[in-house]
Amino acid sequence: xxxxxxxxxxxxxxxxxxxxxxxxxxxxxxxxxxxxxxxxxxxxxxxxxxxxxxxxxxxxxxxxxxxxxxxxxxxxxxxxxxxxxxxxxxxxxxxxxxxxxxxxxxxxxxxxxxxxxxxxxxxxxxxxxxxxxxxxxxxxxxxxxxxxxxxxxxxxxxxxxx
Numbered sequence: 001x002x003x004x005x006x007x008x009x010x011x012x013x014x015x016x017x018x019x020x021x022x023x024x025x026x027x028x029x030x031x032x033x034x035x036x037x038x039x040x041x042x043x044x045x046x047x048x049x050x051x052x053x054x055x056x057x058x059x060x061x062x063x064x065x066x067x068x069x070x071x072x073x074x075x076x077x078x079x080x081x082x083x084x085x086x087x088x089x090x091x092x093x094x095x096x097x098x099x100x101x102x103x104x105x106x107x108x109x110x111x112x113x114x115x116x117x118x119x120x121x122x123x124x125x126x127x128x129x130x131x132x133x134x135x136x137x138x139x140x141x142x143x144x145x146x147x148x149x150x151x152x153x154x155x156x157x158x159x160x161x162x
Contacts, residue, residue, distance in 0.1 A: 010102040073101040083151025100143030
């Protein structure tokens with residue numbers, strides 16, 4: 001799948017996730033208690049409560065995170081790479097980095113919104129969060145590995161030419 005197509009699909013999915021969360025809040029707002037859990041410890045037990053209006057922070061935070069990641073994704077030349085970016089490897093490295101960022105956007109929005117939905121349900125199983133966070137780290141590791149490999153392959157080609 002092309003980098004642009006993946007970027008557009010994940011952008012739309014992220015916006016739909018945020019919109020779905022807002023629609024969920026609107027639909028359940030009247031049934032929510034005035035005090036809701038807003039933070040959970042590592043075992044999924046609420047350790048901080050707030051007014052139900054604080055649940056609006058998740059979609060706002062999600063939009064801010066999404067905007068920041070979308071902005072960063074548009075300028076891969078500003079990123080720090082583990083290999084030298086040359087004319088020969090630039091396109092490949094930027095494509096790998098952008099695909100990595102697309103997946104991270106989707107997983108990050110999932111983490112952000114999971115807390116709000118879990119709080120509304122009164123329970124917060126931690127396994128979805130751990131799966132999403134693991135997904136972010138796996139994506140980072142595979143992306144950096146792919147960038148490193150793309151940069152080294154180009155360097156090896158230049159050495160073979162001499």
